Amino acid sequence: MKQLTICIFFLWSALFISCKKGNNTDKPSTKQYTISGTVKDAAGNPVQNARIRVENPNGNNIHYTATSNEVGKYSIAVSAIGGYKIYAWKETTFENQTYQIRLGMEKDTDYDAFSVPPSGVTKNFVWKLTGRIPDRVASKENGTGYFGGTIKFINYNSFVEQMPAGTEVAITLTPLANTKFIDGTPANGKILVRKFAIINGVGQAYYLNDIPAAKYRITASASLNGVVRYADIGSGNPNELTISAEHYFKAEAGAGSYESGLASPNEYPFYLAVWWD
Structure with missing residues (x-):
């Protein structure tokens, strides 16, 4: 009986050790092949509900998505293949319009394709109001390639001659009282x-x-x-001029693009007129 008890004990111990060893080997690490990071605004505050997308354009439409939590953190588990690119957007409301704003990254090299090591990789995002979007082509005429918006002015009106060559034009943009930038930070002054x-x-x-x-x-x-001389301004119309005009950047149509999320300047130009005499 004593020998039987000893055998059962050793059998149970061996089974326990075997199961424990199997659990350590077979269970994948939660950090393996994981992309994680934070999303913050320009002031360093966490941005919640930012939409993160990881994609491999050469991998038969392989992509993964996640959303930042209440402290601005996100984590995405991916496969071991390389060639990933990562993007982030924030949906926000401004002047009763819904915007899908492209978020920036900490370094220009973060926009490049990358592989994910087994230990994981960190990619942080920042809500940028200005600056170049490194992975987009800059076009001043279409306003693409920048986190900020573009305004178009035309040297034409229905009342006086165009300003001659050599005229220097100064445009002053004054934020309205108590207005905020699109990320919610104060714009006053x-x-x-x-x-x-x-x-x-x-x-x-x-x-x-x-x-x-x-x-x-x-x-x-x-x-x-x-x-x-002061210049008069026609807001989208060369036939109606005023001494000043109000303007905000409208939302780009659709669910979001790799551009800033702001509409093209060609949709709403401003016309200029100067009376020299």
Whole structure:
């Protein structure tokens, strides 16, 4: 009986050790082939409910998705293959419109394709209001390739001659009282002044790129041969001019793109007129 008891004990012990060893070997690590990181705004605050997408364009439409939690963290388990690229968007509401805003990354190299080691990799996102989007082609005419928006001005109106070549135009963008940038940070007092010079020839359109999205009051002035005049502005119409105009960047149509999420400047241009006499 004693021998039987000893045999049962050793048999049970061997089975226990075997099961324990099997669990350690067969259960995959929660960190294996995992992409994780944080999503924050420009002030370093966590961004919740950002949409993360990992894709492999050469892998037969292989992609994975996740959403950042209340502290701005996300984690995505992927397969061991390489060639991944990662993107993030934040859905937000501004001026009663819904936007799908493309989020930025900490370093330009983070936009490149990458492989995921067994130990995992970290990719952090930042909600950027301005700057180049490294993986997009910049086009000043279409406003692409920038996190900020683009405004289009046209040297034309229905009342006076176009401004001559050499005229320097100054555009002042003043955030409206109590307005905020599209990421929710205060815009009060953050006035922008951008300038451009009138040139000869056709194509009298001028673009101000990479402007942080907010609601602005636009005023303009023109300087030629030491003479400075205020410019009138036509908001989308060369036949109706005022001394100033209000503007905000409308949402790009659709569920989101790899661009900024702001509409093209060509949809709503501003016309300029100067009375020199």
